[in-house]
Amino acid sequence: MEIIAKGISKRFFRKAGESNYFFAVKECDFSLPEAAVTILTGHSGSGKTTLLSMLAGLLAPDAGLVSADGRNLYGPDDRENSAFRGRHLAVVPQGRAVLDTLNVLDNCLLGLRLAGREAVDSIAKAEEWLDRFEILPLRSAMPRELSGGELRRVMLIRALMTEAEVLFADEPTADLDEENTEKVLEALQTAAHQQQKTILIVTHENEALKIADRVFRMNKGEIVPA
Ligand SMILES: Nc1ncnc2c1ncn2[C@@H]1O[C@H](COP(=O)(O)OP(=O)(O)O)[C@@H](O)[C@H]1O
Ligand SMILES: [Mg+2]
Numbered sequence: 001m002e003i004i005a006k007g008i009s010k011r012f013f014r015k016a017g018e019s020n021y022f023f024a025v026k027e028c029d030f031s032l033p034e035a036a037v038t039i040l041t042g043h044s045g046s047g048k049t050t051l052l053s054m055l056a057g058l059l060a061p062d063a064g065l066v067s068a069d070g071r072n073l074y075g076p077d078d079r080e081n082s083a084f085r086g087r088h089l090a091v092v093p094q095g096r097a098v099l100d101t102l103n104v105l106d107n108c109l110l111g112l113r114l115a116g117r118e119a120v121d122s123i124a125k126a127e128e129w130l131d132r133f134e135i136l137p138l139r140s141a142m143p144r145e146l147s148g149g150e151l152r153r154v155m156l157i158r159a160l161m162t163e164a165e166v167l168f169a170d171e172p173t174a175d176l177d178e179e180n181t182e183k184v185l186e187a188l189q190t191a192a193h194q195q196q197k198t199i200l201i202v203t204h205e206n207e208a209l210k211i212a213d214r215v216f217r218m219n220k221g222e223i224v225p226a
Contacts (some may be wrong), residue, residue: 001069001088001165001198003032003055008064011049024050026221027063031032032166035196037189037211041204042218042226048202049094049170051218055200056168057085068166086115090164092155094171094202098143104130107154111162120160129157133183148175156184160191167191168199173205185211 010029014020032038034054040048053059055066057073066073066089075081090111098107108126110120130136133153135146143151152175159167169188173181175186189211191197201208208217214224 003010004222005030005066008061036213037192037199038214039212042201046218046223089157089166092159092169108157111158168200170202
C-alpha cells in the first residue's frame, strides 16, 4: 500500500490564546512506497511526529491531502476513516500505548483482536515474537511491571502481528539496548522486504540508517534530503 501526501501542512499556536502560530510541518509533498523502509530523522521539535501522525491518518492536515492507495485518509465519514485505519495502518506511537489492565500477551494480541482477525496460531506467533525480543518470560506480566524498553517491544509486536500493510514507528528503538535495537530494526526490515509492507521509522539513531531504503531529515518543519 502506497501512502501519498500532497501539499500537506500543519500549524500550531505557540501559546493557547495567542494569535501567533507557527508551522510544525511546512507545506510539502511526501510519499511512502511499498516494500521499503523510509527513515525520517531530525532534531527534537523538528516536526517528525506531526508529519507521521498526518501520514498515519491520526491528525488532519490544515491543507492538502493524504491518500493510501488512492483513498483519502481524511474523508467525510469518520467511522469509515477509522475502520480503514484500523485495518490497514499500524502505529507504534512515541509514548506509552498499552492497556494497563491487560497482560503482555493480551496486549500483543490486541490489534488482531480489535480487527476481529485472531487465528488459531495467533498466540503461538505472539510467543515467537516475545521470545525473539527476549521478553517471553514476561508474557503474563502486567504493563506496570515492565521497563520502558520492554513496553516498547510489546507495542511493536502488536503492530507487527496485525495484517496492516503500512507500519508507522515513532522512535521504536528509544530505550532499547544495542542487541534489541538490532533485532527490532531487522524485524522491520524483514516486514518491508519479505511482506512488502510500507514502513516509516522516525528516529534520531544512526543505527537505524543501516536498514533504510530511503532517508529524509526534518529541519524546522521542512523535509530535506538527508
Ligand atoms: N498539539 C500541539 N500543540 C501545539 N504545539 C505542538 C503540538 N504538537 C506538536 N507541537 C509542536 O510542534 C513542533 C513539532 O513537534 P513534533 O512533531 O512532536 O516534533 P518531533 O517529533 O520532531 O520532536 C514542536 O515545536 C512541538 O512543540
Ligand atoms: Mg516526536
